[in-house]
Amino acid sequence: MARPSLSSAGLSASPLDDDHLHSSAVTTITPIPQPVSPATGRRRSLWGVARRAFNASAAIVVLAAVWEILPRVQVVDPTFLPPLSDVLAAWYDLLRGGELVEHVQASLVRSLAGFGLAILTATPLGLLIGWYRPVAEFLNPVLELFRNTAALALLPVFVLILGLGETSKISIILYACAWPILLNTIAGVKGVDPLLIKSARSLGLGPFRLFQKVILPAAVPTIFTGIRLAGAYSILVLVAAEMVGAKAGLGYLINYAQYNFRVPDMYAGIITISVLGLLFNLLLVRLERRFSTWRTT
Amino acid sequence: MKIEFVSVTKEFAVRGSDRPFTAVSDISLDVAEGEFLTLVGPSGCGKSTLLDLLTGLTLPTRGEIRINGVPVSGPGLDRGIVFQQYALFPWRTAVANVEFGLEAKGVPRRERRERARGYLDLVGLRGFDERYPHELSGGMRQRVAIARSLAYDPDILLMDEPFAALDAQTRESLQEELLRIWNKTGKTIVFITHGIDEAVYLGQRVAVMTPSPGRIRAVVPVSFASREGDLRADPVFGEYRHAIWTLLREEVTSVGQTLTQLGRPLGLPA
Ligand SMILES: Nc1ncnc2c1ncn2[C@@H]1O[C@H](COP(=O)(O)OP(=O)(O)O)[C@@H](O)[C@H]1O
Ligand SMILES: [Mg+2]
Numbered sequence: 001m002a003r004p005s006l007s008s009a010g011l012s013a014s015p016l017d018d019d020h021l022h023s024s025a026v027t028t029i030t031p032i033p034q035p036v037s038p039a040t041g042r043r044r045s046l047w048g049v050a051r052r053a054f055n056a057s058a059a060i061v062v063l064a065a066v067w068e069i070l071p072r073v074q075v076v077d078p079t080f081l082p083p084l085s086d087v088l089a090a091w092y093d094l095l096r097g098g099e100l101v102e103h104v105q106a107s108l109v110r111s112l113a114g115f116g117l118a119i120l121t122a123t124p125l126g127l128l129i130g131w132y133r134p135v136a137e138f139l140n141p142v143l144e145l146f147r148n149t150a151a152l153a154l155l156p157v158f159v160l161i162l163g164l165g166e167t168s169k170i171s172i173i174l175y176a177c178a179w180p181i182l183l184n185t186i187a188g189v190k191g192v193d194p195l196l197i198k199s200a201r202s203l204g205l206g207p208f209r210l211f212q213k214v215i216l217p218a219a220v221p222t223i224f225t226g227i228r229l230a231g232a233y234s235i236l237v238l239v240a241a242e243m244v245g246a247k248a249g250l251g252y253l254i255n256y257a258q259y260n261f262r263v264p265d266m267y268a269g270i271i272t273i274s275v276l277g278l279l280f281n282l283l284l285v286r287l288e289r290r291f292s293t294w295r296t297t
Numbered sequence: 298m299k300i301e302f303v304s305v306t307k308e309f310a311v312r313g314s315d316r317p318f319t320a321v322s323d324i325s326l327d328v329a330e331g332e333f334l335t336l337v338g339p340s341g342c343g344k345s346t347l348l349d350l351l352t353g354l355t356l357p358t359r360g361e362i363r364i365n366g367v368p369v370s371g372p373g374l375d376r377g378i379v380f381q382q383y384a385l386f387p388w389r390t391a392v393a394n395v396e397f398g399l400e401a402k403g404v405p406r407r408e409r410r411e412r413a414r415g416y417l418d419l420v421g422l423r424g425f426d427e428r429y430p431h432e433l434s435g436g437m438r439q440r441v442a443i444a445r446s447l448a449y450d451p452d453i454l455l456m457d458e459p460f461a462a463l464d465a466q467t468r469e470s471l472q473e474e475l476l477r478i479w480n481k482t483g484k485t486i487v488f489i490t491h492g493i494d495e496a497v498y499l500g501q502r503v504a505v506m507t508p509s510p511g512r513i514r515a516v517v518p519v520s521f522a523s524r525e526g527d528l529r530a531d532p533v534f535g536e537y538r539h540a541i542w543t544l545l546r547e548e549v550t551s552v553g554q555t556l557t558q559l560g561r562p563l564g565l566p567a
Contacts, residue, residue: 199384202352203401203449204372213400217388294388294429 082264090264091271099253104272106248107238110166111280114173115234119227122178126185126223131211136186147183151176151233152240164245169238176237177230184226188219221292228284235277250276300328300351300453300485305360307346317358320346321511324360326504328487333479335488335500337541343511344489348457351487352378364453374402377446381458383438385430391417391441392426398449416444419478436467443475447482456488460495472498493545497537498528505544515544 064084071078078086094100129136155172162168192215200214242251250273257265305324308317321343328334338344349355350362353371362369364376377398385394395413404412417426420440430438439459446454460468472495479486490496496503503517519537521528528534 193384195380195382195384196386198354199378199380200397202354202372202376202378203398204374205401209401213397214386217386220388294431 080263082267087264087267087271090262091268094253094265094268100268100272103248103250103253103269104276106246106252107242107250107273107276110169110173110241110249111234111238114170114238115177115230117170117174118177118181118230118234121174122181122226122230123185123223126182126226127189127211127216127219129182130186130189130219131215133190136190143183143186147179151179151237155241155244159244169241169246172241173234173237176233180229180233181223181226184229185219185223188222188226189215191222192218221288221295224288224291228281228288231280231284232277235273235280239273299330299365300326300487301361301363301366302326302347303361303363305347305350305357305362307343307350307355308358319510321350324511324513326513326516328485331483331485333476333486333488333499333501334504335490335496335502336504336506337490337493337496337545338506338511339508339545340491342506342508344491344506345457346511347506348378348455348487348489351455352376374398374449375451376453376455377449377451379439379442379446379454379456379459381461383430383435383442385438385441385445387430390427390429391422391433394430394441395445395448398445402449404449413444413448416448417441419447419481420444421474434467435463436471439463439471440474443478447478447484451484453485453487456486458489458491461491468495475499493538493541494529497534497541503537503541505541507545517541517544 067081067084069083070076071081071083091100129139151172154175158168158172158175162171196214196218197210200210205213238249239251239254242249243255246252250269254266254269254273257263257269302324306322307320309320311318324347336344336347346355350357351369353369353373353376356370386397389397392410392413395416396409399409399412414426417423417440420443422437422440422444425433425437425441428437430441433441443459460471463471475486475488476499478484488496488499490499497519500519503519505514505517506512507514517537517540521531521533
């Protein structure tokens with residue numbers, strides 16, 4: 001809690017490091033880069049900002065270029081990996097035909113339903129388990145076991161019991177999302193600084209108020225970490241769930257396009273799902289940061 | 298508010314042993330209303346245990362603690378506690394931390410904010426209301442903690458080595474500040490420390506505690522003709538310090554003697 005922020009520590013340390021390098025250059029013969037003068041240093045830092053912005057997008061640009069060029073020069077077979085421009089054209093056709101919107105909508109409904117239900121069930125459950133320490137200790141081996149069982153391994157079980165419809169799809173997403181939320185919530189509750197609890201108890205706070213005023217707010221950042229992880233899972237599991245017995249959804253689109261040899265459509269679906277996952281994650285990271293400013297800085 | 302410890306003993310069960318561990322033994326001590334009492338003793342002699350008992354977080358194995366004649370049976374808002382590690386709620390701003398006890402007391406929202414601001418003012422933190430604990434220095438955090446304990450207006454202030462984690466300069470200024478606040482508010486203060494200087498500087502009386510098991514060895518009344526100037530350089534201050542040092546040390550040497558008799562000489566000067 002009292003940690004100094006990393007960035008400020010880094011800033012104050014760097015001039016010292018320069019001095020150190022400089023003096024060691026005098027005493028030893030090892031060639032060492034000249035210390036930077038203030039003026040060139042500032043120019044360099046401006047350069048640095050530009051470079052970092054470039055670096056962030058450069059890898060993507062390179063990837064896109066490679067994807068475009070390799071199929072065109074026949075290094076890879078364009079039947080299996082069409083050039084990016086073809087894929088983007090297919091994506092645009094799907095969008096204009098209204099198909100894409102339909103699939104994205106179907107996927108989002110499933111993802112958000114499973115994810116939302118997971119938050120609604122796993123958070124209170126985690127709070128309860130974390131609060132009653134004996135319960136947590138009793139359940140721990142079972143929780144460890146389930147946590148380490150890949151959710152998708154259980155997909156056939158879900159289909160077997162719940163059928164091929166929406167119920168089994170939403171259930172498997174709910175199931176996959178519930179674990180990170182549950183485990184993080186338990187950890188968050190158990191990890192509350194005992195001194196804070198002691199301090200609150202010394203004011204005569206009862207168990208309910210203690211929970212509401214101390215345990216819950218202290219656990220919120222850890223709970224949000226779980227929620228962010230669950231968000232990623234909801235997209236990951238979705239695709240697999242939609243490959244079995246679905247009539248719509250991005251997973252269905254990808255699978256169906258592959259089956260019918262509409263290869264550009266398949267890649268269009270893949271791109272859509274990764275962008276969707278990326279955006280969802282970005283949103284949740286933002287949210288997480290907002291709820292844990294007091295912890296991270 | 299008069300505090301009475303009547304032959305208080307606290308034992309803890311020890312895992313893997315059927316004989317309990319005696320943390321404090323047969324403590325009898327009175328603290329008068331409005332008094333500033335310091336309790337000094339080496340680490341592990343049972344000071345915090347004694348304070349937990351007074352807080353009502355734990356109950357004595359034998360004996361009784363009374364406040365105004367009423368036995369302590371649990372925590373209450375008549376006592377405020379300040380810990381060495383501040384124990385501020387990191388998700389609350391300074392002013393919201395101070396409000397915490399007022400919420401527990403059921404003070405209405407608007408009045409809460411106003412009162413909290415007033416107490417932050419009292420501890421010299423005007424203008425820091427909206428800072429989070431991680432944005433404050435150690436000394437400032439402890440000021441917030443003190444304001445938090447004062448805000449709900451307890452009659453007794455219990456302080457467990459509150460300045461031990463601070464640098465010497467900050468500690469001295471907070472000591473002065475605490476005396477000023479005590480003069481202004483007239484609280485009864487029980488202040489725990491392992492520093493002899495701090496005990497002599499702050500206390501009207503110094504209770505000297507020795508370990509294994511924790512007992513009160515002596516209670517030394519402290520008074521100075523004048524507190525003007527550098528009190529710590531006053532020869533009388535030195536005499537008090539030496540007296541308490543001797544009281545604390547005698548116990549160590551007597552343990553040393555017993556060990557020497559057992560054929561295990563301690564590395565202590567004769
Ligand atoms: N809950 C507990 N269970 C067992 N032993 C304890 C407990 N609390 C304190 N003790 C023991 O009691 C002794 C006194 O501890 P404490 O009151 O914290 O000392 P001080 O505050 O003077 O440093 C120590 O030896 C400590 O190990
Ligand atoms: Mg202690």
